[in-house]
Amino acid sequence: MKLLITGGAGFIGSNFVTHMLQQHPEYQIINVDALTYAGNLKNLESIENHPNYTFIKADIRDVTAMDEVFSKGVDVVVNFAAESHVDRSILEPDVFVKTNVLGTQVLLDAAKKYSLTKYVQVSTDEVYGSLDVSGLFTEETPLMPNSPYSASKAGGDLLVRAYHETFGLPVNITRCSNNYGPYQFPEKLIPLIISCALADQSLPVYGDGLNIRDWLYVEDHCTAIDLVIHEGVNGEVYNIGGNNERTNIHIVKTILQELGKPESLISYVQDRPGHDLRYGIDPTKITTELGWKPKHSFETGIKETIKWYLDNKDWWARNQSSEYQNYAARQYGSRLGDSL
């Protein structure tokens, strides 16, 4: 199989490239990534010389570049490439629409032109909007995105659906809950809290810290997508989640306890506008129809993740980059008095 992975230098994409080369060493893997602030080839050092792995620096919005990649022969595409951070989408929605909607459409056109056998769109539970204290997201839950990020992901999903209905493109959409694990950019909650706590900096908790996310270890997301590529029924959506709901403040306190740092570092700051209260995935469809089961409990996954960040300080030290500093100043400056 010739498998094209877009966004394979990011957090989940790089874990997925490595997973696929380990599980299916005979597959040819092409990784296309524009290397935005979130893409890092260091994530792929362990497999960069694998004979069946090729990296191409290109933008999914670039029609000519994508045509060239697809024209060399691709069987399956898995689209991870996206702008992925909600807070950045509130500061600058423009690039979210361009990459997450228009970029998806460029890939769909190429998949159609070259008659791919499968197009998998890696989407998110955030397209369903926010839950109250009860209930779970199923594949039938209406799309009600609340942030420019989730709206752009929903836009991409609707195009994928339309290419299946109109052109018969063999597609699947996966909608996963919050991921955590190695190589997550330290702008997202878990690595942000770990890196700030290690530097004895204030930990910015939005609002009252009682918003709930449903956490899944990244390797479990990778095994689910692997299964969808091979077993997914064309046209179907699969929710992915491991029933691991936690409040944000619980996550922050767990990390502080593991690191032996004081709770006095916690700083409750101005809330995220449009902040979704709760996400919770009902994974019944993928577990019963495709036989997927997560392997990692939250308790072991978070310990492994903290250990990885402790062992890889050089990797995340890049949050000292000027790009990140500029973003952090805009995002947290007035919230934390410029302490980040």
Ligand code: NAD
């Ligand atoms: P990430 O921000 O870590 O990585 C995104 C990657 O896409 C980067 O390598 C970046 O360089 C690349 N990219 C961005 N724009 C591009 C473009 N125009 N052309 C080519 N490459 C481009 O994101 P992530 O957290 O790994 O998320 C990957 C996918 O999974 C996204 O589609 C996201 O919506 C989805 N998702 C993420 C989570 C999560 O918790 N992180 C949960 C569910 C779904």
Ligand code: TDX
């Ligand atoms: O500084 C912070 N303080 C804080 O309290 C940050 C960055 C976040 N938070 C809160 C907001 C959320 O309730 O923590 C929770 C998690 O925030 P993020 O890590 O930004 O993730 P979230 O907004 O839930 O979105 C993530 O999960 C779904 C990914 O970033 C998306 O790409 C994915 O689709």
